[in-house]
Amino acid sequence: MIVSTFTNIAAFIVAISVLVAVHEYGHYIVGRWCGMKILRFSIGFGKPLWTKIAGKDRTEYCVAAIPLGGYVKFLGERYGTGDPIPPEDEGRAFNQRPVWNRILVLLAGPLFNFLFAFIAYWILFVNGVPTMKPAVGEVADGSYAAAAGLKQGDLIRRVGGRETNDWETALVSMLDEIVGNGAVQLELEEPDGFVRRTMLTVGGDATQLTEPGMLFEGLGFQPWQPPAVLAAVEKGGAGFEGGLQVGDRITSIDGEDLNSFLDMRRIVGERPGEQVVLGLYRDGEQIEVELVIGSIESEGRTSGFLNVSIGNVVDDYWHLRKFGPLESLSQSLQRTWVSTGFTVRMLGRMAVGDVSIKNISGPINIAQFAGSSAAAGLNSFLNFLALVSISLGVLNLLPVPVLDGGQIVYHSIEGLKGSPLSERAQLLGQQLGMAALLLLMSFAFYNDIARILS
Structure with missing residues (x-):
């Protein structure tokens, strides 16, 4: 339990740190391309654990103590310090750049999340899934x-x-x-x-x-899962010594029903050295066999083992x-497009009540998925990162003022009317946006706790 919890937390921190770094790097690099001066690039919030100042603009790069987000601080942002802009930096402040420059910078974060998903899927298809x-x-x-x-x-x-x-x-x-x-x-x-x-x-x-x-x-x-029908029983193994035969279909262990060979392997693996009663069908007759489960050592852990197999039925x-590098490009583009479209449709249908809000996951559930996917291997973890990256990109494009999408709306209005929204309108939007996010987080935490209790 302790190891599982540690794995979940570690995988969650790695996942969030990677995806936030990708998102913020999108803002950062496009901001630089647009001639903006960047004061700070931070992964995480709170007290900096590591800091480095580099580049001709003396940008501060830091990793902070709370790995639940990050930010890029541009010179002259409205939520900045309000300090006067030095003469040598005139024209390089965020709010001094053309509106289309600012919108590009805001779009870049979500777009880099989609790009990350595309690259992750490409790696998966090249490696083979x-x-x-x-x-x-x-x-x-x-x-x-x-x-x-x-x-x-x-x-x-x-x-x-x-x-x-x-x-x-x-x-x-x-x-x-x-x-x-x-x-x-x-x-x-x-x-x-x-x-x-x-x-x-x-x-x-x-x-x-x-x-x-x-x-x-x-x-x-x-x-479908492969049934527990034995295709091979190794001589000298625990199954052979207990009287199991080729063709036996195992249906239960100590009264616990089995739906597949995977169920049998899970139960046997958890009970090394134990004496159990197997219910099975042999030649159309239901019988019981009593045997002692064998054991095997692997990576410092003892697991139960019967020395039986189900042959190549799984191959069907x-x-x-698996695709070549070029074909993987189209496959990964299609997978990214389909996953993005599905996420958008589900969010829209959730808003009108057609999809259950129980699908909103908080950090606890995401950490559990992160841990289980990391334990399953690199391919599984990459797939998890791609899906979460797409979700992060879509969520940030929502027209909520505290998110990139809301800021894009603000700057688009400024471009249409020729002047920024009033400070009062922006403040009201920020307050409404914060309230909406808090409500969303409340649903997410409630769902996490409900899943644990159930």
Whole structure:
């Protein structure tokens, strides 16, 4: 538990620091290109832990104690110190540059977040991403999925006309269709190759299905996972010594039901050296086998082990999505575009009540995702960073005065009317924006705590 918590916190700090650095670097570099003088580039808030002054403008670069944000301080910003501008710097202050320069600088932060996501996806596609095909697992009787005729083993080829090569694409497409239409058109391929189409209708339950973790449960089916049917039992191993045979289908361990081989591996791994009773099917007959779970040492940790395997059944459902450097450019651009569009649509639908606000995550939930993705490997962590970077870019473009999008609105109005908004109007906007952010943060923390308690 302590190690897991430490991993979550460390991964969260790394993720936030990287994404904030990318965002603020966008403001910084475009500001320099536009001839603005930069006083400070800070990653984090509060007391500086590390500081360096460099460059002809004597810019202060620092890493601060609270790694939950960052900022670039330009000469002459309205929220700056208000100190007079030295004669030699006349024309280089933020508010002295043309309006289009200022808007470019404000746009650069979110755009660099999208650029980071694009690069992360490019790296993933070049390295190769192990991908599970979107195949249907167990289907619950009386569910929406059963009514639509979904069967275990069906491969979801298309959702609403969009080709689906992996579960991420399938889930995004299904949520889009459910929220927009209350129904999903699916193209399914049966194990024998027969292709059919069906309509999965959810009626008035669309909003409820958008709650975290509710989609599969609400639709009434689970993603396919390899069953615990043994294809090999190694001689001398714990499974062999306990009487397991090739062809056995393990259904339970000490009364705990198994839905897949992954369930069996998880339970066995947690119980090294323990005596257990396995429920299984052999030649159509349900029997029980009593055995002692073996153990194996790996990276200083002891895990349970039966020395059994399920053969290559997984190969039919997993594939490696890997492209050359040039083809990866188009693939990563498409993935960034689709993820950005999905984020924008979900935010809009959340605002009108079509999507549950329980999807708003706070730092606790984000840290848990950061830790689990980091533990899963570099590819998983890169994918997590790309998704969060896109969310950060979209959120910062919202027309809320304390965000980049709100400042863009201010400067656009200035460009249209020929003069800045009044100080009173700007102050009122800042107060309303701060109130909106505090409300959003309250929802996020409430959702985090509710998830922990549940």
